[in-house]
Amino acid sequence: MLDLKQIRKNPQQVQARLNHRGDYDLEPLLKLDQQQRELETARSQLQARSNEIGKLVGQKIKSGADPKGSEVKALKEEGNDIKAQLSQLEPTEKEIKHQIESFLLALPNLPSESTPLGESEEQNVEVRRWGDEYIPQDKAILPHWEIGEKLGILNFERSTKIAQSRFVTLIGAGAALERALIQYMLDRHIQAGYTEVMPPFLVNSASLTGSGQLPKFAEESFKCDRDDLWLSPTAEVPVTNLHRDEILSSTDLPLHYCAYTPCFRREAGSYGRDTRGLIRLHQFNKVEMYKFVRPETSEAEHEALVNDAEAILQGLKLPYRVLELCTGDLGFSANKTYDLEVWLPSSDKYREISSCSNCGDFQARRASIRFKEPGVKGGQFVHTLNGSGLAIGRTMAAVLENYQQPDGSVQVPEVLQRYLGREVI
């Protein structure tokens, strides 16, 4: 959520930065804000008098005045009069406040100053590449779903029977490989100082609002309708809300978490895209990294976060590149994002496997997560960062494709061998 005070103070500047992201008009918000403040002034003056009357009546009666006498009666009448006026003002003000709130909740984060300008992914900027030497040279490369089905470790067809399309069942070595990837990633991040958490996979509406998925992206998540619970689309949601409505001590910061969770996404509007394989499923596993940090450290923490995600790909010897997203491609809550794209030889291109975002104080404002310096009055919002480290299904796809052998088998990456207990699948 953006800071209303900042918008009020520099409307043109905020508007200009929002324009880089899309079509947003702050005019209605500024009008509502103006109205709200006028109403608030009028209302609080009436309330002040009302409070005064309340006290006066109490005093008079206590000091022996006749509760039914004319003096007290006059005060009560004035009190009733004020109440009548307030009953006009209050609902109007409340309604306007709601409108302001809804408006603010629908505005995306402002891009950071350093984010490249652009309208779509075409304008994303490649920052670096790694692992060219590991790109397979073999021409007869099969897509991962064919490799998986041949080896009998992935089954899509039967999954439609169990659930729908866009689900997969992992079998035998496939299931084991998935587990091995999860554990390898968690172990590596824990080693790097992240604290593992395993949160609830169902989250309530307040949590989704706190991290930025609601109200705008309700269509993206599966909902358990009778319970105000949703299937979490990413661990970012529960982990953000681990500290919702908290005032942390500055000595607790930074907080570095990692979490394995399944992720559930409706993928509404992506019909026809990536219909085969592990790339776009309604349910997938992911290991997520998440940081709560002091504002002045968030940029450095962001760079470190990307490096932590890269470390996994490097460990697995999977070729990848790092992109910085342009303003038009930035996610709703992010002010700056690096995407990691892994090499998928079957389609002869890089595909997103991790997204590492700095959200600044955007989520902290929504979820009310502050920190306080001991001995200093007042608190300030933390900065939050999140990054996939990594999406497991897509990593599996990359491993199957990059490690496939001419005989149809798949070499197990060295770092996974001790988890899997075998060298070849």
Added chain:
RNA sequence: GGAGAGGUGGCAGAGUGGUCGAAUGCGCUCGACUUGAAAUCGAGUGUACCGAAAGGUACCGUGGGUUCGAAUCCCACCCUCUCCGCCA
């Protein structure tokens, strides 16, 4: 699902119609004492909004209602805990 208890400041916990934004304790901050620390003593210590300031307003789970006046009374809802049932 059934029965009961309860939701108050960073935490614990008092408060059942008026000077209650809220006792007390803990914690925290500052000061005194001390070589230093502990202990002790003293002072201070919620959040948000409006305002240049003085100051004002709101907030005791949420939303309504009664009243001149509500943390306190009434209604509805939500949540948490305990016991029973069911269950991995």
